[in-house]
Amino acid sequence: MSVSEARLAELYVDRQAVARNVQHFRRITGTSVMAVVKADAFGHGDVAQIALENGATWIGVASIPEALALRADGIAAPILSWLNPVNAAWADAIAASIDVAVTSIEQLYAIAAAAERYGTAARVHLHLDVGMSRDGAPSEIWSVLCIAARELEKADRIDVVGIMGHLSNADDPGHAQNDTERLRFTNGVRAARRRGLTPRELHLAASAAALHRPDLRFSMSRVGAGLYGIDPAARADLAPALTLTVPVAQLRAVHAQQGVGYGHDHVTGEATTLAVLPIGYGDGLPRAAQGRAEVSIRGQRLPIVGRISMDQIVVDVGQHPVELGDVALVLGPGDRGEPTARDWAAWAGTIEHEIVTRIGVRRSRVLRTADERWAR
Numbered sequence: 363m364s365v366s367e368a369r370l371a372e373l374y375v376d377r378q379a380v381a382r383n384v385q386h387f388r389r390i391t392g393t394s395v396m397a398v399v400k401a402d403a404f405g406h407g408d409v410a411q412i413a414l415e416n417g418a419t420w421i422g423v424a425s426i427p428e429a430l431a432l433r434a435d436g437i438a439a440p441i442l443s444w445l446n447p448v449n450a451a452w453a454d455a456i457a458a459s460i461d462v463a464v465t466s467i468e469q470l471y472a473i474a475a476a477a478e479r480y481g482t483a484a485r486v487h488l489h490l491d492v493g494m495s496r497d498g499a500p501s502e503i504w505s506v507l508c509i510a511a512r513e514l515e516k517a518d519r520i521d522v523v524g525i526m527g528h529l530s531n532a533d534d535p536g537h538a539q540n541d542t543e544r545l546r547f548t549n550g551v552r553a554a555r556r557r558g559l560t561p562r563e564l565h566l567a568a569s570a571a572a573l574h575r576p577d578l579r580f581s582m583s584r585v586g587a588g589l590y591g592i593d594p595a596a597r598a599d600l601a602p603a604l605t606l607t608v609p610v611a612q613l614r615a616v617h618a619q620q621g622v623g624y625g626h627d628h629v630t631g632e633a634t635t636l637a638v639l640p641i642g643y644g645d646g647l648p649r650a651a652q653g654r655a656e657v658s659i660r661g662q663r664l665p666i667v668g669r670i671s672m673d674q675i676v677v678d679v680g681q682h683p684v685e686l687g688d689v690a691l692v693l694g695p696g697d698r699g700e701p702t703a704r705d706w707a708a709w710a711g712t713i714e715h716e717i718v719t720r721i722g723v724r725r726s727r728v729l730r731t732a733d734e735r736w737a738r
């Protein structure tokens with residue numbers, strides 16, 4: 363380990379965990395798997411290739427720039443980008459053979475115009491809003507969108523590769539809204555076929571539905587959270603992939619009744635030892651976890667005390683034998699007693715997705731295998 367590495371927090375991405383999760387989705391769904399790697403793979407970095415090597419056949423991202431970056435990295439598999447403004451770089455997407463989702467007539471014509479200039483049919487997936495009132499085409503324009511898409515298909519401007527929807531309540535697999543949204547999706551597909559469209563891929567399920575609702579799977583599952591070990595329904599036993607470590611930078615003995623950190627939100631009860639760890643909200647630790655969060659040092663859970671600062675936290679190590687340079691486990695799969703992303707999410711009143719995505723932002727990322735996960 364180099365000196366600079368030894369002084370910094372490190373984020374390990376367990377590629378084998380990602381591989382196992384992809385294999386799990388392949389096995390249980392029986393559908394093709396689109397590995398969703400938006401937001402820098404939920405903070406996990408370059409995992410598209412490992413997903414493809416382990417059974418994923420598609421890659422999914424939000425924006426065209428994300429898709430182009432993957433192409434530049436040599437990812438040759440089909441890539442779908444589903445959230446773009448009407449004046450997006452459609453021509454670049456077409457040139458790089460990137461599939462794009464379509465949610466409005468304006469978008470459809472903008473894509474078709476770019477395809478005409480480029481001289482190749484654009485590969486599109488019509489995205490129906492099945493109930494989220496977020497992205498996706500409103501049901502009121504669905505019929506017109508399908509008719510326009512069919513006309514443009516006949517003119518060789520576009521190729522309707524797929525039809526997609528995105529569920530609003532899939533993290534609660536038994537929720538009746540899932541049934542409503544399934545019906546809207548199948549009706550939308552039927553309407554599209556009536557207009558002459560012949561989509562090859564029908565995809566409604568993301569991680570939660572892929573895991574828990576076989577009837578919502580159709581031909582492809584778009585798996586984001588699940589790749590990284592997160593089951594949005596908190597039921598499946600997936601493999602978390604991140605381990606975040608940070609060395610103890612400073613130790614000090616303090617008296618009883620001593621204020622700690624900004625505002626003295628914490629005051630020591632009795633004389634104790636405090637450890638300073640160089641990591642904070644600038645690295646994605648949620649400030650809102652103050653007063654509940656813990657780290658693990660030498661196998662012992664120890665409380666973070668006082669405010670979580672931008673670059674540092676203070677841990678009350680009590681009588682535990684902690685030494686300078688010891689490595690604290692801030693977050694991991696939990697098999698060494700360390701806090702998990704789910705713990706952090708509970709402490710901060712958020713979801714695991716937000717924890718892992720934010721933590722991935724700043725730290726230097728070291729890709730290692732499971733065995734090397736936090737080797738000192």
Ligand SMILES: *Cc1c(COP(=O)(O)O)cnc(C)c1O
Nearest residue numbers: 398528568569584585586587588
């Ligand atoms: C983020 C996203 C996904 C992945 O969802 P997970 O629940 O993380 O698996 C799938 N489809 C769309 C449209 C998304 O925005």
